[in-house]
Amino acid sequence: DIQMTQSPSSLSASVGDRVTITCRASHDISNSLAWYQQKPGKAPKLLLYLASRLESGVPSRFSGSGSGTDYTLTISSLQPEDFATYYCQQYYFTPQWTFGQGTKVEIK
Amino acid sequence: EVQLLESGGGLVQPGGSLRLSCAASGFTFSKYAMSWVRQAPGKGLEWVSSISGSGGRTFHADSVKGRFTISRDNSKSTLHLQMNSLRVEDTAVYYCAKDSLEGRVYPNQVDFWGQGNLVTVSP
Numbered sequence: 001d002i003q004m005t006q007s008p009s010s011l012s013a014s015v016g017d018r019v020t021i022t023c024r025a026s027h028d029i030s031n032s033l034a035w036y037q038q039k040p041g042k043a044p045k046l047l048l049y050l051a052s053r054l055e056s057g058v059p060s061r062f063s064g065s066g067s068g069t070d071y072t073l074t075i076s077s078l079q080p081e082d083f084a085t086y087y088c089q090q091y092y093f094t095p096q097w098t099f100g101q102g103t104k105v106e107i108k
Numbered sequence: 109e110v111q112l113l114e115s116g117g118g119l120v121q122p123g124g125s126l127r128l129s130c131a132a133s134g135f136t137f138s139k140y141a142m143s144w145v146r147q148a149p150g151k152g153l154e155w156v157s158s159i160s161g162s163g164g165r166t167f168h169a170d171s172v173k174g175r176f177t178i179s180r181d182n183s184k185s186t187l188h189l190q191m192n193s194l195r196v197e198d199t200a201v202y203y204c205a206k207d208s209l210e211g212r213v214y215p216n217q218v219d220f221w222g223q224g225n226l227v228t229v230s231p
Contacts, residue, residue, distance in 0.1 A: 034217035036153075043203055043221035044153065055219065087153055094214040095143070095158035095167040102152045 002027050002093050006100030012108040019075040021103045023088035028068050032092035035064055035073045038102075039084045047086075048073070075105075083107055110134040110220045112204050117225035124194050124229070130187040130204030130222050137185035138162070141207040141215035144178060144189050146200035147224075156202070157189060160213045172198075194229045201226050 003026040013019050023033065031051040036044035046055045048064040051071055061076045075082055088100040116128040128144070143158040157178035158167045166178050177190040187204050204222040207215035 032216070036218075043224055044218070045221075046208070046217055046219050049208065049217040089153070089217065091216045094216055095141075095155070096169070097143075097145075097155040099153040099155070 001096070002029070002090060002098050004088055004090055004098045004100040006088055006103055008103060009101060010104040010106060012106050013078050014108045015078055015080060017078045017108075019078050019082075019105060021073045021086055021088075021105075023066075023071045023073070023100050025069045025071075025090055025092075027092075029090045029092035031067060032090060032094075033064075033066070033071050034089045034091065035062075036087045036089065037082075037084045038087065044087065078105070110206065112206065112220060112222035114202070114204055114222040114225040117202065117227045119228045119230065120194055121231060122194060122196055122229055125190070125192045126194065126227060128189040128191065128202055128204075128225055128227070132185045132187065132204075132206070135206070136210070137180075138182035139210040141212050142178075142180060142187045143205045143207070143215055143218070144187075144202055145205050145218070145221075146198075146202045146227075148197075148200045151200075154200075158215050159187070161211070165213050191227070194227075196229050199227060199229045 005024045033051045034049045035047045038044040052064040085104045113131045144156040159178045175193045179188045201224040205218040206220040208219035
């Protein structure tokens with residue numbers, strides 16, 4: 001089974017900060033990676049797919065990069081509505097999806 | 109507007125059964141692979157099952173294989189998850205999830221999610 005290791009598991013940041021979350025796959029997933037945002041009590045929301053493609057309607061402060069086994073989600077200037085938990089998902093081995101453990105972004 | 113409305117969750121004893129349903133609207137249901145993803149209380153996301161648009165191909169995680177069955181009724185735009193031999197560790201919020209691109213047998217990223225349906229397995 002493919003493993004997705006996400007880090008950090010949590011972080012504290014202030015409004016306006018640049019935030020970076022990483023996701024490492026145990027095998028090359030050839031950019032078959034999505035990022036989701038989840039707020040408490042709500043369903044996840046798709047932010048990016050194919051590692052770096054922004055989903056329609058998602059603010060441009062969100063960006064993704066990476067290749068092979070290592071991927072990054074960056075929020076260029078953290079906004080109050082961005083405090084949430086973020087998950088990566090590999091779908092290279094679809095339909096055997098694997099999600100990262102999540103990164104909780106909290107207010108400093 | 110895409111909507112996925114789930115129903116059928118609740119409290120059940122270990123060894124019992126439940127059937128989850130997800131009523132879809134706002135898109136051509138039969139053209140999209142659909143999936144179930146669950147989230148145990150305070151935990152991360154776990155893929156459970158997927159089904160192709162036609163219903164001809166189904167896939168299940170090892171943790172539920174032989175106990176859960178995904179199916180769909182394209183005439184009613186409804187997705188189902190039949191859950192048998194339930195275990196305490198199956199306790200979770202279950203989300204139905206729509207593939208982002210029509211025509212795929214194997215789903216990729218999810219562009220719409222249901223609101224979630226809590227299944228609690230407890231003696």
